[in-house]
Amino acid sequence: MFGAGAAHAAGTLAGTDITNIATASYETGGTTVDIDSNPVVIKVDELLDVTAVSSDPGDVITSNGAQNVVSTFRITNTGNGPESFRITPNVTNGGDDFNPALVSVVIDTNGNGVYDPGVDTVYVAGTNDPNLTPDQSLTVFVLTNIPATQSNGNRAQVSLTTAATTGTGAPGTTFASAGQGGGNAVVGTTGADADASGFVLVNAASVALVKSATVLDPFGGTTSVPGSIITYTLVATVSGNGTLNNLSINDPIPASAQYVASSITLAGAAQTDAVDADQANFNGTRVNVALGNVAAGQSRTVTFKVRIQ
Amino acid sequence: MNNFLKLCFSMILLAASSVPAMAAAPVELSSDIFVEKQEKRPDGSFSTVLAKPNLILPGDQLVFVVRYRNASNKPAANFSVTNPIPAAITFSGTSDGAEIVSIDGGKSWGKLSQLRVNNADGTSRNALMTDVTHLKWQMKQTLAAGDAGKLIFRGVVK
Numbered sequence: 001m002f003g004a005g006a007a008h009a010a011g012t013l014a015g016t017d018i019t020n021i022a023t024a025s026y027e028t029g030g031t032t033v034d035i036d037s038n039p040v041v042i043k044v045d046e047l048l049d050v051t052a053v054s055s056d057p058g059d060v061i062t063s064n065g066a067q068n069v070v071s072t073f074r075i076t077n078t079g080n081g082p083e084s085f086r087i088t089p090n091v092t093n094g095g096d097d098f099n100p101a102l103v104s105v106v107i108d109t110n111g112n113g114v115y116d117p118g119v120d121t122v123y124v125a126g127t128n129d130p131n132l133t134p135d136q137s138l139t140v141f142v143l144t145n146i147p148a149t150q151s152n153g154n155r156a157q158v159s160l161t162t163a164a165t166t167g168t169g170a171p172g173t174t175f176a177s178a179g180q181g182g183g184n185a186v187v188g189t190t191g192a193d194a195d196a197s198g199f200v201l202v203n204a205a206s207v208a209l210v211k212s213a214t215v216l217d218p219f220g221g222t223t224s225v226p227g228s229i230i231t232y233t234l235v236a237t238v239s240g241n242g243t244l245n246n247l248s249i250n251d252p253i254p255a256s257a258q259y260v261a262s263s264i265t266l267a268g269a270a271q272t273d274a275v276d277a278d279q280a281n282f283n284g285t286r287v288n289v290a291l292g293n294v295a296a297g298q299s300r301t302v303t304f305k306v307r308i309q
Numbered sequence: 310m311n312n313f314l315k316l317c318f319s320m321i322l323l324a325a326s327s328v329p330a331m332a333a334a335p336v337e338l339s340s341d342i343f344v345e346k347q348e349k350r351p352d353g354s355f356s357t358v359l360a361k362p363n364l365i366l367p368g369d370q371l372v373f374v375v376r377y378r379n380a381s382n383k384p385a386a387n388f389s390v391t392n393p394i395p396a397a398i399t400f401s402g403t404s405d406g407a408e409i410v411s412i413d414g415g416k417s418w419g420k421l422s423q424l425r426v427n428n429a430d431g432t433s434r435n436a437l438m439t440d441v442t443h444l445k446w447q448m449k450q451t452l453a454a455g456d457a458g459k460l461i462f463r464g465v466v467k
Binding site: 010011012016018019020021022023024025026027028029032033035036037038039040042043044045047080174183184186 | 335336338339340341342362363364365366367368371373375377381383384385386387388389390391392393395397398452460466467
């Protein structure tokens with residue numbers, strides 16, 4: 001007699017029958033009589049509503065030529081019936097600095113909120129439009145490639161539109177008998193479609209080199225006099241996105257100073273002056289340190305000593 | 310079978326066949342549902358109209374109308390009408406306020422203002438319209454032959 005429960009934020013499930021029967025009781029001729037009214041049945045129609053939001057906490061930081069840059073979105077069926085949704089990505093938005101190339105839209109099949117290549121399913125419009133029950137959410141990834149020639153600091157808008165496949169339109173638009181359970185489908189306040197945008201920001205890896213010096217004079221003080229030892233500290237910090245490959249530091253010794261033999265350290269580890277298996281050498285005029293591949297967010301610290309002549 | 314038994318059986322059959330005749334409801338009861346819709350007036354303001362329930366969505370205000378009529382030529386004493394609130398409906402009031410309600414599926418009854426709901430933590434609170442599961446109108450007087458009336462209550466689609 002009664003339909004499914006109404007535990008949804010979106011309200012009573014579409015297709016639920018609301019049945020009303022009144023009962024009367026009275027006495028006549030000493031007998032109690034119970035009668036039922038006619039049952040009157042109305043069906044709850046389907047409200048078509050959907051929301052979409054970007055799940056990225058901020059700009060997705062990327063670099064020139066990056067492949068499969070992931071923009072993450074979350075769509076939610078806020079209607080009262082199971083509904084499938086068409087997803088349309090857009091990477092050619094105006095008002096931004098460049099247009100990345102669309103690779104694919106991917107559905108977070110395993111529901112972990114993270115793009116898993118080969119695990120999550122590539123979305124094909126009209127083929128695997130996701131079917132969401134009322135209040136159900138789904139994470140969707142839009143993968144893009146970044147052109148190789150973008151300048152640092154350029155931003156691109158990546159957006160998607162999701163639309164109820166039953167139909168969209170102005171709120172109140174009705175699709176007769178198209179609702180779940182045989183009722184009508186009615187466009188809700190969202191228009192049964194929703195847009196969301198995220199941004200990708202080109203911020204290539206770059207290195208900052210900070211050099212500092214401490215002085216120890218022959219008398220235990222810090223004055224710069226002949227015989228004082230200067231310890232130079234070089235900190236190379238890579239920022240941005242990606243990795244700087246084969247990063248190296250070269251630092252010439254000042255003419256007024258003499259290199260202190262075997263004084264190079266890398267990350268606190270002593271290095272020899274010869275060109276050999278370790279990463280540093282002194283070639284008579286300059287200190288060379290091969291730092292190798294350094295990822296963004298990392299830093300390398302080199303120290304060496306000279307004596308003031 | 311002797312004649313006495315035959316007589317008894319025919320009396321039983323007579324009594325049995327008379328039951329449907331009694332239940333053929335000399336008192337008629339009918340139920341109807343309408344939906345309140347906002348209609349825009351030419352001046353841009355809105356008026357509330359009662360419409361046939363062709364389109365029902367969560368949040369819609371429904372109006373339930375129960376009509377009764379004593380179609381017989383005999384009075385009906387102790388006339389009462391009971392209406393369970395459909396599960397998908399939140400009760401939101403009656404037109405006459407003369408009803409008693411149940412918040413426990415029809416087991417106990419009272420005016421809404423007198424009923425209390427027990428919370429899980431042992432405390433209790435006043436019952437709300439959202440707690441109501443059944444409505445009942447107990448007519449104090451006898452429904453005379455030909456008497457008719459209607460009872461109206463409202464509810465919101467959950």
